[in-house]
Amino acid sequence: MITINDIQSKTLTDLFEKYPFLPGFFEEHTLELNGNLDIKLVNYLDFLDEEEEQENRAMDKSQVLGSMCTYIDQMLAFLGEDEDDGVHSITLLPGTNKSGEAEQFGELTIKKSEIVCIVGPTGSGKSRLLADIEWVAQGDTPTSRSVLINGEAGDSKWRLNSGNKLVAQLSQNMNFVMDLTVYEFIELHAQSRLVEDIESVINKIFAQANDLAGEKFELSTPITSLSGGQSRALMIADTAILSKSPIVLIDEIENAGIDRKRALDLLVGEEKIVLMATHDPILALMGDKRIVIKNGGIHKVIETSDEEQNLLSDLERMDSVVQKMRNRLRQGEIIKKEDIGF
């Protein structure tokens, strides 16, 4: 634990060298850094003793110092985590459905790089399942389910640590809202994750996203002008590579402007646990298992059989027929029986 005494008599120059992330704290607290940085922190903060500054900021020196210590501790902890501390598997232990009946599965373990689909009518309890995972339920949520991390009773650090969320989410109705180019956007995200080699991360994500997207885009393209498929591609590549969350929840991926198979491969290749809510048979069959939800509970867990998996190529053929027809319509052409081809 860093204490106020550890930092207050160091100079800003020394502190920034020791804690390269610290200028971000000054920036967010609107503490200006355009003067001499060889001044001791405690002296730099002297201006906060003025009544007017205190009134404006509603914060005095000791509060700023205390807050800074907490921040430094958090960032050091964040940087100190390594792969081994990560999540290798999650295990769901049954609870009850809305009627209080026991859920119909023994125990379900999902490992890194596995894809598990979630199916069931809207309102059947998909969000609750997800929330249970995110909250690392210990029999203390409305479903009484428990969630184990790496086979052990969940660590509640996952519950309240905002920099360390267990689940990253991608869904159809998510949009980019920031006024940034693709480059600036990835850069900003990388900075917030305290990434060291930002350039190479930007290039990696950019290349992967373009690989997934049907139509190519540039680093200088504003993110708000990306097409639906391009946005999805960038979101998936960015989440796969930059998000620290070990679990990725996908809520449908529309089959337009993005290579869905490769998108899943990318997430799996980055060792994510992938949960996918979908009723699209092609996506569902790409999963290793699927969880069927009914009446607020897990009704059963189905393993994708070889027989089902063999259907995938037929389904993809049918899908491409429809896609081609769609393109023809767009071009103002006529659709014919031959287009169907079987």
Next chain:
Amino acid sequence: MNLVTVSGPPSSGKTAVILKTIDSVQKRGLKVGVVKFDCLYTDDDILYEKAGVKVKKGLSGSLCPDHYFVSNIEEVTQWGLKEGLDLLITESAGLCNRCSPYIKTVTAVCVIDNLSGINTPKKIGPMLKTADIVIITKGDIVSQAEREVFASRVNTVNPGATIMHVNGLTGQGAYELSTLLYDDKVEVKTLVGEKLRFSMPSALCSYCLGETRIGESYQMGNVRKIDLGDKK
């Protein structure tokens, strides 16, 4: 009775989050009431009433809504006790970025939304900086990366806070929030003698007192002048 103050910029999702959270609290058999503070107008009381929640509203009119809040919070607390509430929630729109209605011993929740822009956390001031719990809403419509960046900005501004994502539409995260808002060991009987986390500037100038004429000779009291950089 437990007391929780919820505040946040207009339309950030306070009512939506409170309603979803109340749902979970009521399922535990607890009686909840809400008092909404606003400036000129609010419909929120109707929303709460529809959900079967005991509700009162207070409009501050020409006063700073946060000043109005402190002047009335004891009365409101007594109302809650009289109604036999287990949990009383106050909702106030953070219209004055300088003041904030947080009381030292009362759980303070700040609600802000992902759409408000990444520079919002540093602009909001004490309402965000001194909250115990920060709820981020509208995560369902922005990208994962934007959510992460936004949350990290909030964390930088208030590293000590518990930061949670709650979806005001689906209620995702609201159950979890509800577990942080009620503690059966806490018993608020009165706020008399309790203290605000920060003093609220009085800001009493001649214009507060009804002056309408412009010009230095009409300005009295707490007057501050803009620095246009041409001081000699």
